[in-house]
Amino acid sequence: MTVTTERVCWTTSPVEPDDVLRLDTVSPRYADLADQRLALYLTAEDEAEDGRRLLPDLRLTCHTHRRWLHDCVSSPLHVNAWTRSRWCRPCEQELEVAVDHVDGRVAVSCPGCGRGAENVVDYVLITNCETSLRLARSPWPVLP
């Protein structure tokens, strides 16, 4: 496992490391997860979403799959024609997502027209997947 000490860039999710670190318990929904860092982030993002501070599309973790975003972004559940998440509007089909666990990069592509990331929804998804990748591999706690 690659351990990085680089500073995490919080460009989209308003959940800060402090929000996570101040939690002393995880939600019962995540209590059985082996990765308790993930359980804490899931709990913090659920709280932020319920508290009107976080849109689901900006999460770094997934409530439904109970995973880091990069681990389940390829699921059909993460395709949404309305929000354009993993969606090519001209082709009206799903974008594919490639997650490179070695260099930490994420890319989207359309099997129809061959385009890559081109709009803000695509770039937010890529940024959040790359951030969740970094968080999953970072030493704990992540310093602000």
Ligand SMILES: [Zn+2]
């Ligand atoms: Zn998911």
Ligand SMILES: [Zn+2]
């Ligand atoms: Zn397309």
